[in-house]
Amino acid sequence: MSRRLPPLNALRAFEAAARHLSFTKAAEELNVTQAAISHQVKGLEDVLGISLFRRFNRRLMLTDAGQTYQPALSDAFDQMEAATRRMRLEEQTGPLKVTVANSFAAKWLLPRLPAFRARHPDIDVMVAASDSIVDFTRDDFDLGIRFGLGRYPNLRVDLLFDDEVFPVCSPKLLEGPHPLLTPADLEHHTLLHDEVGFSELPHWGHWIEKTGVQGVRHDRGHRYSHSSLAIQAAIGAQGVALTRASLVGLDLEAGRLIRPFGPALKSNYACYVVSPKSTADKPKITAFRDWLFDEVGKTGGAAAIP
Amino acid sequence: MSRRLPPLNALRAFEAAARHLSFTKAAEELNVTQAAISHQVKGLEDVLGISLFRRFNRRLMLTDAGQTYQPALSDAFDQMEAATRRMRLEEQTGPLKVTVANSFAAKWLLPRLPAFRARHPDIDVMVAASDSIVDFTRDDFDLGIRFGLGRYPNLRVDLLFDDEVFPVCSPKLLEGPHPLLTPADLEHHTLLHDEVGFSELPHWGHWIEKTGVQGVRHDRGHRYSHSSLAIQAAIGAQGVALTRASLVGLDLEAGRLIRPFGPALKSNYACYVVSPKSTADKPKITAFRDWLFDEVGKTGGAAAIP
DNA sequence: TGATTCGGATAAGGATTTCTAATCTGATAA
DNA sequence: TTATCAGATTAGAAATCCTTATCCGAATCA
Numbered sequence: 298m299s300r301r302l303p304p305l306n307a308l309r310a311f312e313a314a315a316r317h318l319s320f321t322k323a324a325e326e327l328n329v330t331q332a333a334i335s336h337q338v339k340g341l342e343d344v345l346g347i348s349l350f351r352r353f354n355r356r357l358m359l360t361d362a363g364q365t366y367q368p369a370l371s372d373a374f375d376q377m378e379a380a381t382r383r384m385r386l387e388e389q390t391g392p393l394k395v396t397v398a399n400s401f402a403a404k405w406l407l408p409r410l411p412a413f414r415a416r417h418p419d420i421d422v423m424v425a426a427s428d429s430i431v432d433f434t435r436d437d438f439d440l441g442i443r444f445g446l447g448r449y450p451n452l453r454v455d456l457l458f459d460d461e462v463f464p465v466c467s468p469k470l471l472e473g474p475h476p477l478l479t480p481a482d483l484e485h486h487t488l489l490h491d492e493v494g495f496s497e498l499p500h501w502g503h504w505i506e507k508t509g510v511q512g513v514r515h516d517r518g519h520r521y522s523h524s525s526l527a528i529q530a531a532i533g534a535q536g537v538a539l540t541r542a543s544l545v546g547l548d549l550e551a552g553r554l555i556r557p558f559g560p561a562l563k564s565n566y567a568c569y570v571v572s573p574k575s576t577a578d579k580p581k582i583t584a585f586r587d588w589l590f591d592e593v594g595k596t597g598g599a600a601a602i603p
Numbered sequence: 604m605s606r607r608l609p610p611l612n613a614l615r616a617f618e619a620a621a622r623h624l625s626f627t628k629a630a631e632e633l634n635v636t637q638a639a640i641s642h643q644v645k646g647l648e649d650v651l652g653i654s655l656f657r658r659f660n661r662r663l664m665l666t667d668a669g670q671t672y673q674p675a676l677s678d679a680f681d682q683m684e685a686a687t688r689r690m691r692l693e694e695q696t697g698p699l700k701v702t703v704a705n706s707f708a709a710k711w712l713l714p715r716l717p718a719f720r721a722r723h724p725d726i727d728v729m730v731a732a733s734d735s736i737v738d739f740t741r742d743d744f745d746l747g748i749r750f751g752l753g754r755y756p757n758l759r760v761d762l763l764f765d766d767e768v769f770p771v772c773s774p775k776l777l778e779g780p781h782p783l784l785t786p787a788d789l790e791h792h793t794l795l796h797d798e799v800g801f802s803e804l805p806h807w808g809h810w811i812e813k814t815g816v817q818g819v820r821h822d823r824g825h826r827y828s829h830s831s832l833a834i835q836a837a838i839g840a841q842g843v844a845l846t847r848a849s850l851v852g853l854d855l856e857a858g859r860l861i862r863p864f865g866p867a868l869k870s871n872y873a874c875y876v877v878s879p880k881s882t883a884d885k886p887k888i889t890a891f892r893d894w895l896f897d898e899v900g901k902t903g904g905a906a907a908i909p
Numbered sequence: 910t911g912a913t914t915c916g917g918a919t920a921a922g923g924a925t926t927t928c929t930a931a932t933c934t935g936a937t938a939a
Numbered sequence: 940t941t942a943t944c945a946g947a948t949t950a951g952a953a954a955t956c957c958t959t960a961t962c963c964g965a966a967t968c969a
Contacts, residue, residue, distance in 0.1 A: 299632050300680060300681075300684045301684065301687075302615075302680070302683055302684055302687065303687065304926085305611035305612060305614075305615060306611060306612075306926085306927075308611075308683065309608075309611060319945080319946095320945075320946060321944090321945065321946080326605050329927085329928065329929085330928070330929055330930085331945075331946070331947095332928075332929065332930085332931095332946090332947080332948080333927070333928050333929075334946095335946060335947060335948085336927075336928080336947095336948095337927080337928095339947085340926095340927095345687075345690075345691070346881070346882075347690070347691070347694050347882075348879075348881060348882070351743055352945090352946065352947090353936085353945095353946095354934090354935060354936040354937070354944085354945070354946080355935095355936070355937065355943095355944060355945055355946090356945085357945090357946085360743045361693070361694075361697060361743060362690050362693065362694045365686075365689065365690050365693055366686055366687075366690040369682055369683070369685070369686030369689070370683060370686055372682060373679040373680070373682040373683045373686070374606060374608070374679070375606075376675055376678060376679040376682070377608055377614065377675070377676060377679045378606045378607070378608055379675070380671075380672055380675030380676055380679070381607075381608065381609065381651075381672070383671065383675070384651075384653070384668050384671050384672040385651070385653070387667070387668065387671055388653050388667075388668050391667060437657055437666045437667060575652070575654060576652075576653075576654075610955085612955085612956075625916080625917095626916075626917060627915090627916060627917080635956085635957065635958085636957070636958055636959085637916075637917070637918095638917090638918080638919080638957075638958065638959080638960095639956070639957050639958075640917095641917060641918060641919085642918095642919090642956075642957080643956080643957095645918085646955095646956095658916095658917065658918090659916095659917095659965090660915085660916075660917080660963090660964055660965040660966075661914095661915060661916055661917090661964095661965065661966065662916090663916090663917085910969100911968100911969095912967100912968085912969085913966100913967080913968075913969095914965100914966085914967075914968090915964105915965090915966080915967090916963100916964100916965100917962100917963085917964100918961100918962075918963080919960100919961085919962075919963100920959100920960090920961090920962100921958100921959090921960095922957105922958090922959090923956105923957085923958080923959100924955100924956080924957075924958090925954105925955080925956070925957085926953100926954085926955065926956075927952105927953080927954070927955075927956105928951105928952080928953070928954080929950100929951090929952075929953085930949100930950095930951095930952095931948100931949090931950095932947100932948080932949085933946100933947075933948075933949100934945100934946085934947075934948095935944105935945100935946100936943100936944090936945095937942100937943085937944080938941100938942080938943075938944095939940100939941085939942075939943095
């Protein structure tokens with residue numbers, strides 16, 4: 298397409314001078330000296346080969362050419378300014394884009410999101426649940442909540458909470474022919490596994506080894522692609538899930554799940570809030586991060602441990 | 604009003620890059636290197652505190668902010684370009700503003716102007732007849748036709764023709780009781796003077812002295828503020844005018860006036876075409892100047908001298 | 910699988926543009 | 940007549956802008 302335009306700074310100088318009909322006032326507006334405007338305008342006239350002003354001793358007038366030129370230029374600069382303002386505003390008020398893992402979204406964030414909406418009705422949140430680790434340099438997210446080791450180069454990282462893993466089940470499993478009272482009772486129940494792919498996250502094998510319980514095979518039971526599905530199965534009394542505290546906080550609070558017995562296993566993994574450094578301090582992002590920490594302080598990101 | 608805009612060159616670089624979704628292509632368009640675009644865009648993102656592109660390895664994408672920004676900027680630059688083109692065009696094709704002395708307008712230019720219109724139907728001519736000497740640095744004229752000594756600083760000056768002065772009268776004055784056959788016959792006729800204010804232009808006093816004729820008082824007769832009025836009076840047989848050849852060329856040709864006798868007096872004054880140096884070579888101005896010289900060559904700016 | 914290509918990032922230094930300070934000019938106002 | 944005002948001009952300083960050279964990582968190719 299290749300536009301042919303005179304030097305842009307000269308255009309701006311001319312536009313201001315034409316608006317004020319004064320080089321001195323234009324200079325004030327643009328925070329330069331009168332000489333600078335004089336130079337720029339002369340340069341523009343030279344480039345165009347057209348004189349734009351008639352210079353009197355204490356008065357400026359536009360030539361015909363200048364008169365046809367100025368209004369359109371003013372419009373163009375106005376439009377640029379408006380576009381800049383609009384873009385800045387939208388950047389501040391546009392939807393906050395958050396990326397989280399599927400299970401965390403389902404079991405932690407989404408149930409709590411109405412509380413954020415109540416606190417900040419003006420901030421729209423777009424939640425993108427995704428299992429793949431999102432690359433902030435590639436995608437255009439404002440904030441992410443990640444379960445991991447906390448090593449995220451080029452990102453601002455805040456530890457949201459340390460997580461731990463323990464067995465949960467429906468209260469119904471305390472009743473019936475084989476009530477689940479001790480780890481040994483697991484023998485009579487289905488184990489619910491999630492295949493979450495964090496190799497360092499404790500699984501049933503670790504837990505059984507840790508407790509030293511005999512006669513329970515760790516590889517029995519159902520497997521689910523996502524923690525949230527395993528939890529859903531546990532709520533449905535289909536078995537016992539070994540799952541992260543953070544994901545079942547609300548279910549335990551509501552009594553949909555119980556912790557039949559300990560222990561809880563710590564892991565190296567924890568929950569981190571990450572955001573691109575360049576935008577980490579934008580108001581809407583700070584608002585969301587602050588709210589996250591308040592929520593964790595309130596309910597305990599992980600459920601209270603008995 | 605004071606606008607706050609990011610650096611304009613950075614805006615241009617961004618706009619081109621956003622349009623092509625390629626820094627390299629933008630660089631080609633703006634005739635700079637890819638590195639220059641990279642710098643400008645980065646600088647813009649820094650100034651705004653907002654990232655505008657998502658950089659992939661062989662692909663660029665606009666962020667949301669970039670996407671809202673670009674179209675408006677493109678519009679603004681389009682408008683600037685259009686304004687520039689429009690102004691240039693109008694400068695070429697807009698009316699040609701010519702300033703001439705009153706009498707020259709009436710007696711020379713206006714009668715010939717239809718010929719110019721026939722040759723250049725696309726060029727509108729605006730004739731400003733004015734007795735005061737027009738200052739081209741103050742007023743916005745393309746061309747002037749001046750009677751004078753040819754010393755016009757800062758202007759391009761072309762000699763249109765040398766002028767001379769001689770007596771003219773209506774052919775009717777050759778008849779009647781006192782036919783005008785020799786200078787001495789002037790005694791019985793009214794002298795027509797113009798008060799043109801060019802002190803060096805010969806007047807009746809000079810002419811009578813030059814011819815050596817006796818018994819004719821040079822200060823008799825009627826006086827007119829403009830040569831054209833004196834000529835009009837001569838055509839009406841009201842007397843004998845001493846006038847510039849250039850102004851009566853057409854009247855002599857048409858037989859409305861005759862030259863009863865010589866001599867013609869030279870003067871230092873001549874007719875010059877002047878135009879501001881900066882615009883002297885613009886097509887429409889050149890066209891008009893060329894036409895002026897053609898007209899002079901055709902009819903003889905001054906009437907043919909017997 | 911390794912080489913190549915492609916497109917952007919980066920660092921350092923140079924070139925150009927832009928600006929300023931100081932002064933001049935010429936007209937108007939006091 | 941003098942003061943003032945607004946723009947022009949000049950020379951040189953400051954800031955911006957650009958280039959060269961090189962790096963990097965992914966995609967493509969052989």
